[in-house]
Amino acid sequence: MSVTILKKQKIKESLKKTKEKRKNQIPKVYQLKISYSNLNKDQKQWLERIFLEAKWLYNYCIADIQNRLNSKTEKSKQVEIKTPNGFETREITCLSSQMKQAVLDRIKKNLTDLSKAKQKGIKVGKLKFKSDYRNIPLKQNGITFKVLKDKNRIKIQGLKKPVRVLGLHQIPENSEIAKAELIKKPDGYYIYLTCFIDKNQTKEKKIKKPIAIDFGIKHQLTLSNGIKINYSVEETKRLKKLQKKLSKQKKGSNNYFKTKYKIQKEHQKIYNKRKDIQNKIFSLLKKYEYVLIQDEAVKQWQSGLFGKQVQNTGIGEIISRLKNNPETLIPVGRYEATTKICSNCGSRKEDIELSDRVYKCNSCGLVIDRDLNSAINILKIGLEKVETTTIKNLLTDCGEVTPVERKVSARILGSNPYIRVSYASVKQEAT
Ligand SMILES: [Zn+2]
Structure with a gap:
């Protein structure tokens, strides 16, 4: 058998295993607040910047979806954005390629949702430009983020030092961490962590x-x-x-x-x-x-x-x-x-x-x-x-x-x- 077929078979098997495991689990989202007072100057700047970059990338892409929703954009280190003074170039320095991919994936999903709505006969417009981007998906546990539970910290890809978060104690032992989202709210930054928990474990004593x-x-x-x-x-x-x-x-x-x-x-x-x-x-x-x-x-x-x-x-x-x-x-x-x-x-x-x-x-x-x-x-x-x-x-x-x-x-x-x-x-x- 060739290597690619073997590889495909392996992926198929692991998907099947996951599906089997999920039958006995339920997903739960935990809201963790990033402790702002514990952030250093670089981290504060980085957090502010990353939401800006996500906004630029998103708007850049939907300005010309046909030519820009592709892997080339995923790799690009700068984007052009429209300002009151004409087009300007913006550097993408904080968003990792996985995060960029996640932003583009979101556009793809939005497009699918739109066309589904259209099929149902609902009147839909185009995707709109965002004046504020508040939600960056961190899809791969271990790559885009890593939970350091005993230290009450989470490592985010692109930031050298892990950030301190409040609320990790809510997560039960043995739960499986799946994905996370970095969220910006008026009162601060949050990480929403999705975990899979054993169904039996959630049955509490009444x-x-x-x-x-x-x-x-x-x-x-x-x-x-x-x-x-x-x-x-x-x-x-x-x-x-x-x-x-x-x-x-x-x-x-x-x-x-x-x-x-x-x-x-x-x-x-x-x-x-x-x-x-x-x-x-x-x-x-x-x-x-x-x-x-x-x-x-x-x-x-x-x-x-x-x-x-x-x-x-x-x-x-x-x-x-x-x-x-x-x-x-x-x-x-x-x-x-x-x-x-x-x-x-x-x-x-x-x-x-x-x-x-x-x-x-x-x-x-x-x-x-x-x-x-x-x-x-x-x-x-x-x-x-x-x-x-x-x-x-x-x-x-x-x-x-x-x-x-x-x-x-x-x-x-x-x-x-x-x-x-x-x-x-x-x-x-x-x-
Ligand atoms: Zn009485």
Whole structure:
């Protein structure tokens, strides 16, 4: 057999092996932030430059796709770009040939997508010039990038010193690193790392008990085991100051754009903080075998008086993510009485005001946090509807946080400074 046939056979075999392996894996993308304060001057310049070069190359290529989308462009060390003063030459010094190839591959993919859309009868235009390029694919692990996990660093092709990144701890042991992307965002540079993880490894241990959530209007969740989660990220003073500054600046001026960019950066920071809160709360809820929520009540707030307040809390986001896990979510219809009923004896109390933070039962003497009482009621009402006894039998300890749950909630939520966890208690008073 000739060498080429042997080579082809080898590639075919390894592709088959990979395909087999992937059946038991799932891809997951991890967001790693490049620590800007740890970068030296050369690295900062390089990062700024590489996105510029990618933009030049991209625009150069789509200006004349027929003649430029080829391997010659992949090897070229300079490109011509159009400027207000006519055509100018730009040196490509930072982009490696693999990165250039990846930029051109992206154009090819965009073209295929366009023609597919066209075939479906969708009206499409041409590829547009980019004023900003924010995403450079790093396709080959080991060549265009290399993860140095124990050093919390990633080596990027073209940069001598590896860069320090935040977030590598999220990646489980034994996961297979596939590819990466270098991303530019208003608040800094990121590496998005795609890994393949064993399906079995992702099945985490669940807490075998159903949990109901009472959503408070203001940044608050109360779980039926007594965990109360408060969280809040306010708009910063800096943001307000910048917005004021912008309003006084001349539209379109250099300083105007500078301030606008700073505002974008500030928004991104706030958004990241809120997103992290949502992620953490969601991870905690996901630990439970079953989650019960009173979906309708929240919907009503959103459309009603509290709309704006609810929007900023991210409750809607948490609920929609729970809904994507249908095997764990048990929706409970709207029962107006969850705050009025005693979760212990079932008697009803009409004269409870919104300002009453504690529910005192006149019949059985129960004294309980108002929201906890409501959460336990949601749990009880929800479980009544469930047919399978397996879930019903799980119910053991309403209004009681077990040591395991304390540990889990502290581990997941504890690292976020904007989340406050407390524990509500139940008291049974003698009547
Ligand atoms: Zn009672």
